[in-house]
Amino acid sequence: MSTTKVLITVKTYPSLSEKYDELVCTAGFTEDGRWIRIFPVPFRKLNYASQYEKWQWIELDLTKNTSDFRPESYRPANLDKDIFMLDKMNTKFNWAERNKITLKNVCTNLTELIDRAKDKTEKTSLSIVKPKKVIDFIWEPCEREWPKKKLDAIYANNAQGSLFDIEETKAIFQIVKKLPYKFSYKFTTDDDVLRTIMIEDWELGALYWNCLKNADGDEDEACRKVKVKYFDWMYKKRDLYFFMGTTKLHHFVSPNPFIIIGAYYPPKVEQLSLF
Template sequence: MALTKVLVTVKTYPTLSDKYDELVCTAGLREDGSWIRIYPVPFRKLDYQNRYQKWHWIELDLVKNKSDFRPESYKPYSIDSEIKILEKIDTTDQWIRRKEIALRNVQTNLSELIKEAKDKQKATSLAIVKPKEVLDFICEPCDKEWNPQKIAKIIANQAQGSLFDVEETKSIFKVVKKIPYKFSYVFTTEDQIVRKLMIEDWELGALYWNCLKDAEGDEKITCQKVKEKYLDYMYYKRDLYFFMGTTFKFHNVSPNPFLIIGAFYPPKEDTKKIIQPQLF
């Protein structure tokens, strides 16, 4: 058991777990700049004051997740471990403080990164990647609801030890809504290979539901608004990087085990700005 400070840069959209109910995968950087993954974290069960945001420094007791071979993978000492929220790194001065931490070790060639992931001595599973070119952002429909068997199991787990039976628990227990679309970037890196990778990001999920509300339930308009943010704004108007991570299940078996787990999009540096010599 060791207190560890982590700068949170990644929070995935919640998924359902038979063992822990509703979970968020959190990833970030230690004070020395090394990557760390924290899983499981039952984020929506945390008290309001313990709900950290991206770019918060947090401190908690972490131990190596022995059921996960990936070197960056840790877990809270217990599922009820306290998470202490510290300073939040702001975006002043063109995001300079965030860039100083996040851009220490930028990958530009995804083929080389995949080799590191497959190297059993390294087994790299988290990185920040600079795309060479982003070609598209795609929205594809998927299942609109969570697996009903998994929902039933979670509700039964919730009812155990409570004052409510299963039927009463159904009426009061709320699960995060499932996004009925998959979102993916189509892009290249220095290896010139065109790839399509799905993005799983808390920020994207929140944007989808906000846009759906503004669009009065029109999913076509909603997907277009999401694309405008993640392609037109983040790529064309900002300096886009991908936070990327592997999944435990596919790390060793998939030709490309990485997916995009977050976006980092500081302002573009003004290359047209010329410093005039002082004449007087």
């Protein structure tokens, strides 16, 4: 694919990798409106000038990720090469510029999208979905710590060849905190199937930690504040869509391989009566 311009619309909460330390799944659109996934990206280890934001055009050299069968999956040709930051897309006129590229191909039936994912020729793995009705936004406890095996491997990798031992490396290399809750939307699309699907948005993770700090460590209050933003405001006050993507591991084996990897919530546009 060589040098490519990509509009970043998705950044998932970081996950751990024994090879790359921390990874962020990044997705967005090319200039002609095609979905693209960029993985792996060790985001927090990029130079500050290469740490792109959502809704920013970036330019980098890409090559097909041959270890990933999903057609939208590409990887940086060189992880050591800088990513060029270009213009950031504005929100003027009710997000008109963003809507023009983002809402070009909206899915309203998740059953049909899953069928396209399972099709061995099409293998669709990224889409924007318009829910018919959002029933609820929920959370449930999950593992509170990263797996020890991965942590030990990451600290050992970062200590090798340095002047520090593993204990000193732990103090210097601060791994992102694991979210202690799994957040999910309960919703339907035009197929009228009620589904509960997890959301792994970086913005949600950052919001949770900020809410926890403001709530003096009260986790229930922090989760309720997240719901105020992601349900009471995004769904009830805005025009909510879901950025959805499959996980490679579950793409062909899970009944529904899609998770919500981001939220898109332009302002509602009031329809004016002709009478």
